[in-house]
Amino acid sequence: MPESTSESVRSPIWNMFAKQAGFIVALLFLFFFGLATYSYHPDDPSWFYSGTNNPIQNSMGPAGAVIADLTSSFFGALFYTLPPLFIWVAIVLWRNPHAMLPLNNALLCTVGSVLYLSFGSVLCFLHTVGNPELQYGSGGILGNGLGQLLYGVIGYDGSTLVSLALVLLSVTLLFQLHWLSLMDRLGEAVYKIVINLREKQIERRQKKGEKSLARPDEDGLDELEEPEEPAIFRKKRNKLDSSKKENLDKNESLATEDEESQQQDPLEKEQKKESAFSKLALPSIFSKKKESKEDVVEFTPEEPDFGGLDSLSVDDADMEIGDTLYIEEDFSEVDPTAAQKTSQTLSDPLTEEKAESVEHSQITKEQADNVLFGDQAATTDTISPHKPAVRTLSEAKQLDSLDSSTPDSTVEQRNEPSYSLPDRSVLTQPKPKKGGYTEDELLSLSELLEQRLLDFGVKVEVVEVNPGPVITRFEIQPAPGIKVSRITNLAKDLARSLSVMSVRVVEVIAGKSTIGIEIPNQVRDTVYFSEVINCDAYDRSSSPLTLSLGHDISGEPVVVDLAKMPHVLVAGTTGSGKSVGVNAMILSMLLKSTPDEVRMIMVDPKMLELSIYEGIPHLLTPVITDMKDAANGLRWSVDEMERRYKLMSKLGVRNIAGYNKKVRDAIEAGSPIEDPLWQPEMAMFSEDGVARTVPHLEPLPYIVIIVDEFADMMMIVGKKVEELIARIAQKARAAGIHLILATQRPSVDVITGLIKANIPTRMAFQVSSKIDSRTILDQGGADQLLGMGDMLYLPAGLPTPIRVHGAFVSDDEVHAVVEEWKQRGEPAYIEDVVVNPEDLMSGDDSEDKDALYDEAVKIVLETRKASISSVQRRLKIGYNRAANLVEAMEAAGLVGPMGTNGQREILIPE
Numbered sequence: 001m002p003e004s005t006s007e008s009v010r011s012p013i014w015n016m017f018a019k020q021a022g023f024i025v026a027l028l029f030l031f032f033f034g035l036a037t038y039s040y041h042p043d044d045p046s047w048f049y050s051g052t053n054n055p056i057q058n059s060m061g062p063a064g065a066v067i068a069d070l071t072s073s074f075f076g077a078l079f080y081t082l083p084p085l086f087i088w089v090a091i092v093l094w095r096n097p098h099a100m101l102p103l104n105n106a107l108l109c110t111v112g113s114v115l116y117l118s119f120g121s122v123l124c125f126l127h128t129v130g131n132p133e134l135q136y137g138s139g140g141i142l143g144n145g146l147g148q149l150l151y152g153v154i155g156y157d158g159s160t161l162v163s164l165a166l167v168l169l170s171v172t173l174l175f176q177l178h179w180l181s182l183m184d185r186l187g188e189a190v191y192k193i194v195i196n197l198r199e200k201q202i203e204r205r206q207k208k209g210e211k212s213l214a215r216p217d218e219d220g221l222d223e224l225e226e227p228e229e230p231a232i233f234r235k236k237r238n239k240l241d242s243s244k245k246e247n248l249d250k251n252e253s254l255a256t257e258d259e260e261s262q263q264q265d266p267l268e269k270e271q272k273k274e275s276a277f278s279k280l281a282l283p284s285i286f287s288k289k290k291e292s293k294e295d296v297v298e299f300t301p302e303e304p305d306f307g308g309l310d311s312l313s314v315d316d317a318d319m320e321i322g323d324t325l326y327i328e329e330d331f332s333e334v335d336p337t338a339a340q341k342t343s344q345t346l347s348d349p350l351t352e353e354k355a356e357s358v359e360h361s362q363i364t365k366e367q368a369d370n371v372l373f374g375d376q377a378a379t380t381d382t383i384s385p386h387k388p389a390v391r392t393l394s395e396a397k398q399l400d401s402l403d404s405s406t407p408d409s410t411v412e413q414r415n416e417p418s419y420s421l422p423d424r425s426v427l428t429q430p431k432p433k434k435g436g437y438t439e440d441e442l443l444s445l446s447e448l449l450e451q452r453l454l455d456f457g458v459k460v461e462v463v464e465v466n467p468g469p470v471i472t473r474f475e476i477q478p479a480p481g482i483k484v485s486r487i488t489n490l491a492k493d494l495a496r497s498l499s500v501m502s503v504r505v506v507e508v509i510a511g512k513s514t515i516g517i518e519i520p521n522q523v524r525d526t527v528y529f530s531e532v533i534n535c536d537a538y539d540r541s542s543s544p545l546t547l548s549l550g551h552d553i554s555g556e557p558v559v560v561d562l563a564k565m566p567h568v569l570v571a572g573t574t575g576s577g578k579s580v581g582v583n584a585m586i587l588s589m590l591l592k593s594t595p596d597e598v599r600m601i602m603v604d605p606k607m608l609e610l611s612i613y614e615g616i617p618h619l620l621t622p623v624i625t626d627m628k629d630a631a632n633g634l635r636w637s638v639d640e641m642e643r644r645y646k647l648m649s650k651l652g653v654r655n656i657a658g659y660n661k662k663v664r665d666a667i668e669a670g671s672p673i674e675d676p677l678w679q680p681e682m683a684m685f686s687e688d689g690v691a692r693t694v695p696h697l698e699p700l701p702y703i704v705i706i707v708d709e710f711a712d713m714m715m716i717v718g719k720k721v722e723e724l725i726a727r728i729a730q731k732a733r734a735a736g737i738h739l740i741l742a743t744q745r746p747s748v749d750v751i752t753g754l755i756k757a758n759i760p761t762r763m764a765f766q767v768s769s770k771i772d773s774r775t776i777l778d779q780g781g782a783d784q785l786l787g788m789g790d791m792l793y794l795p796a797g798l799p800t801p802i803r804v805h806g807a808f809v810s811d812d813e814v815h816a817v818v819e820e821w822k823q824r825g826e827p828a829y830i831e832d833v834v835v836n837p838e839d840l841m842s843g844d845d846s847e848d849k850d851a852l853y854d855e856a857v858k859i860v861l862e863t864r865k866a867s868i869s870s871v872q873r874r875l876k877i878g879y880n881r882a883a884n885l886v887e888a889m890e891a892a893g894l895v896g897p898m899g900t901n902g903q904r905e906i907l908i909p910e
């Protein structure tokens with residue numbers, strides 16, 4: 001033990017001594033070797049040569065002469081570089097025990113040295129570098145041997161190239177070089193030198209008192225003062241700047257968060273604490289009533305996935321963003337506070353302004369999403385700080401009308417809405433609510449529910465109660481091992497034993513492990529349309545297709561966007577409230593959007609429900625009651641959809657929102673866009689003989705096709721309708737064409753697989769059987785509804801439907817709004833929508849042949865002019881149809897293709 005201790009104490013000293021001795025020996029050797037090399041003389045006697053009788057000239061005597069002779073013979077001219085090479089290797093091994101590369105340092109140096117000496121001497125041999133009078137030439141024995149070998153295999157250039165590459169590699173290994181950073185450093189050094197030189201030059205000139213300072217341009221001093229920064233430095237500096245900025249931004253945002261949390265109203269904090277406490281400390285069923293809103297939020301539907309087309313939604317959002325910013329500008333013109341805000345923004349640096357607008361736009365999008373599903377708490381909280389950014393459409397219109405009274409020329413240029421919206425005061429005001437169950441009643445009802453279920457052998461515990469205007473939802477926690485299906489199957493028995501009309505079992509409540517039992521209230525409150533329309537969610541939504549459907553189970557308004565659905569199927573038994581529901585949807589649009597924004601095609605086979613809307617300016621065609629006309633209306637819509645797609649592709653936009661923005665921007669900029677689909681021959685035949693000019697594009701309105709009973713259409717017209725509906729449903733979203741299809745026959749021959757696959761959003765009113773419910777929703781539940789507007793709304797992509805108590809719209813309300821609109825304007829009907837019903841009705845062979853084809857051919861042959869516009873004028877049909885007819889004639893060989901002068905040759909002799 002003591003021995004080993006003394007050993008361990010002695011060894012470091014010994015190591016140090018050994019190291020130092022080694023260093024001295026190495027130094028000695030290097031000096032000796034260096035002197036011997038550099039005092040080499042070819043006449044000195046050596047290993048290969050006995051020498052002259054002259055005295056030895058090598059300063060290290062005969063030994064030095066032999067060493068120098070050996071190295072020079074073997075390595076050729078390269079032997080001069082041996083001493084520095086050895087010194088370098090010594091330094092590397094001494095100072096850097098750990099190599100940068102994942103290899104032993106000694107190994108690196110050895111490999112590097114061998115490569116250097118071998119291929120360096122090859123290079124010396126090939127290119128006669130250094131003294132060629134050395135005994136074995138400038139390549140030495142090694143260079144000669146290896147060089148000749150390489151030359152024999154890869155030739156002169158190849159040998160040079162390979163040797164160069166290997167020498168470079170050897171340098172890399174020996175110096176453990178990183179070429180890029182070496183270049184970096186070299187560039188940096190050169191730059192510094194140049195800067196130094198220039199500074200000195202300027203100093204010198206200044207000292208000389210030259211005029212150059214007064215006239216810097218002449219002397220190019222301006223250039224000198226701001227020398228162009230090399231890209232490498234610029235990059236570095238930018239990187240540094242951006243990282244600094246990021247840090248600053250982070251710090252700032254942290255600081256704001258801190259500030260915000262500090263500035264939070266103490267009362268608010270207290271309330272938060274209280275609510276947290278109540279959640280923890282009051283597990284009573286009533287304490288959970290407050291959470292009912294959250295339940296609704298959990299159902300917030302996502303935007304449906306429509307494959308390629310779905311991605312277009314981003315553009316929709318863009319459009320909304322654009323609108324919002326535009327409105328904000330308006331607002332600044334009217335409202336002094338907003339103006340102040342804008343001026344503040346303007347005074348801020350550009351980047352800040354951009355950041356703010358981006359923030360606004362993000363909030364707008366989020367808000368829109370929240371708003372649309374009645375999450376009022378969320379919206380009011382988030383919106384308030386940016387109120388001007390999310391003006392409602394009606395507010396914006398008020399501002400517009402205010403703007404128009406100002407003499408500002410820029411304001412006058414703007415597209416004024418040609419209509420004002422009807423006043424909502426025409427709607428029936430809601431009556432006071434009678435309310436559902438009292439607290440005591442709720443308690444006893446929950447006990448009764450537990451008891452009744454126990455009677456059926458199902459042990460459950462009521463954990464939460466959510467009272468609403470029409471039903472009350474009891475959330476129950478079943479005992480372990482009890483299947484949900486058992487409770488679902490007991491729905492009817494439960495309703496009977498509780499003496500209520502019906503009980504709906506909600507098998508899955510998103511995010512919870514409980515089951516919902518929905519029991520109708522004894523006294524049912526009516527949900528008035530004026531209640532659901534006068535809500536933040538509806539007001540704040542910027543979409544012209546915003547629909548206010550009704551209240552959810554906790555009494556919050558449910559507001560959705562048809563543009564995002566993008567089509568909806570409404571089904572329910574007769575008297576379940578479908579027509580009232582459809583009316584609520586139509587009124588939602590009529591109270592939100594002008595005919596410039598939304599146009600409608602209404603199909604009403606019953607001649608009762610929708611005929612009431614006859615004469616409103618939103619209609620594209622009189623309310624269709626004939627199913628043949630209806631089918632043709634669908635065909636027109638498909639044509640219109642195709643036309644819109646062509647226009648959008650010509651303008652390079654992906655949806656109607658983008659198209660309208662581009663067209664409006666162009667109009668506002670005073671350079672409206674010419675119709676890209678216009679054809680030159682249209683100019684030749686105007687009605688009054690005046691040559692036509694290229695028409696300009698106008699913003700396109702959304703088109704909503706509302707069919708009150710599409711089963712009739714399917715029965716009368718047949719398969720073609722199904723195909724047309726599927727075509728519109730698949731593609732029309734981007735073109736701004738949307739379908740609302742209602743039926744009272746939820747059977748598979750009406751709601752076919754093709755229609756279901758293409759219309760993802762469904763609205764199920766009360767139905768008589770579970771099978772019907774499955775046909776509509778792919779699940780039961782609609783059979784347990786209460787009727788009179790009680791519905792299950794299934795947004796696309798959501799697995800479970802939302803129960804909505806539809807708003808009641810009376811005939812008087814509809815009449816009042818219709819009257820308001822009739823006073824505002826006449827409808828501008830498009831005749832094409834319903835013409836030519838025969839082609840759809842007739843057999844398949846004539847399906848693609850236009851009924852007016854023969855007449856068109858007659859006209860062309862008579863007039864000897866195959867012009868689209870003349871056919872259009874003579875037959876009083878739309879351009880598209882006339883173009884199709886002329887193209888059909890071309891296909892049939894009656895007329896030739898259009899020539900460069902815009903004329904077609906008539907191929908049939910006179």
Ligand SMILES: Nc1ncnc2c1ncn2[C@@H]1O[C@H](COP(=O)(O)OP(=O)(O)OP(=O)(O)O)[C@@H](O)[C@H]1O
Binds near residue numbers: 573574577805809
């Ligand atoms: N949201 C509602 N609130 C209160 N009552 C309603 C509501 N919706 C409908 N009703 C009542 O139900 C009745 C039938 O409604 P509606 O005419 O809309 O049913 P429907 O399903 O269209 O029937 P049909 O297919 O026979 O036309 C209405 O007259 C009205 O009294």
